[in-house]
Amino acid sequence: QQPVQSPQAVILREGEDAVINCSSSKALYSVHWYRQKHGEAPVFLMILLKGGEQKGHEKISASFNEKKQQSSLYLTASQLSYSGTYFCGTGSNTGNQFYFGTGTSLTVIP
Amino acid sequence: NAGVTQTPKFRVLKTGQSMTLLCAQDMNHEYMYWYRQDPGMGLRLIHYSVGEGTTAKGEVPDGYNVSRLKKQNFLLGLESAAPSQTSVYFCASRWTGATPEQYFGPGTRLTVT
Numbered sequence: 699q700q701p702v703q704s705p706q707a708v709i710l711r712e713g714e715d716a717v718i719n720c721s722s723s724k725a726l727y728s729v730h731w732y733r734q735k736h737g738e739a740p741v742f743l744m745i746l747l748k749g750g751e752q753k754g755h756e757k758i759s760a761s762f763n764e765k766k767q768q769s770s771l772y773l774t775a776s777q778l779s780y781s782g783t784y785f786c787g788t789g790s791n792t793g794n795q796f797y798f799g800t801g802t803s804l805t806v807i808p
Numbered sequence: 809n810a811g812v813t814q815t816p817k818f819r820v821l822k823t824g825q826s827m828t829l830l831c832a833q834d835m836n837h838e839y840m841y842w843y844r845q846d847p848g849m850g851l852r853l854i855h856y857s858v859g860e861g862t863t864a865k866g867e868v869p870d871g872y873n874v875s876r877l878k879k880q881n882f883l884l885g886l887e888s889a890a891p892s893q894t895s896v897y898f899c900a901s902r903w904t905g906a907t908p909e910q911y912f913g914p915g916t917r918l919t920v921t
Contacts, residue, residue, distance in 0.1 A: 700850065700867075730908075739898060739912035740851070785850060793908065794858055795866060796841070798851040 701726075701786050701799040709805045710776045718771040718802045720786030729762050729769040730787040730796070733780075740785060743771075776806045810834055812913035814899050820919045821889045829884040829916050831899030839902045840882040841866075841910065842874060844895040851898065857882055889920045 701722045708716055720729065728747050732740040746762035746769060757774045773780055787798040812833045821827055831840065838859050843851040853866030855874040863874045871893060873885045882901075886893060896917050900910040 700852070728908075730910075732910075739914050740910075741912070742909040745909065787851075789908065794839070794864070795853060795856060796908075796910070797853070797867070798843075800848065800850040 700797050701788055703784075703786060703799040703802050705802060706800070707803040707805075709807060711807055712778060713775050716773045716776060716804060718773075718784050718786075718804070720769045720771070720799050722767045722788055724767070724788075725791070726762070726764060726767050726769070726788050727791055727793070728789045729760070730789075731760055731769075731771050732785045732787065732798075733782045734785065734801075735782045743784075773804070776804075778806050778808065780804060781806045812899055812901055812911050814897075814913035814916050816916060817914065818917050820921065821886075822921055823890060825889050826885070826887050827889065827918075828886075829897055829899075829918075831882045831884070831901075831913055832880055833901040833911070834880060835901065835911065836879070837901035837911070838879075838904050839908070840876065841900045841902075842872070842882065842884045843898045843900065844868065844893075845898060845915075846895050854884065854897075889918075891920045894918060894920045 704719045730745045731743040734740040760771045762769045783801045785798045815830045841856045842854040852868050857876040860879040875883045898915050899913040902908045902910045
């Protein structure tokens, strides 16, 4: 039930944009996005609860296409501080369990 | 508030040894989780608890046991460690409800030789 993320890794220069995709073979009841800096714990970015919902967090936003069972994370005008591994996650139908994707490593260079 | 804490931070075990990882949270959260993180595998759920005295299996429960005797603590036990259990272990907790942001502990790096 683990969502699949793409790409696995991406390198950007400061100011460039990136898109990270998350897809599932099972129904998505909600989509969560987390960022993990090297050697640290994951930190919550945002959650999308409804199909078609879009949210923003500074220059990071996300969309949720419930029918396609996909979510995308958009990073615009990337900054060095955006470097890290991004995980999507989805809740089970009961909401008790969570399944995280395999992660996307994002590196922003000067 | 300390948030979510984990002890120990690092541990090296020999195959067959046992140990317990402790997770503590001071946010009065009902739900608590244990994950393992391996390179290229993301975070995989081992066990979880939806309240004091309850536990349930996640994706990869084999070789692990858990207990939630007090609401603020969630213990993860390895009865007979194996090299395949070498990993980084994260504990997380959250409120109930529709916006289940999880708060993670700093992790425990376990090596089994």
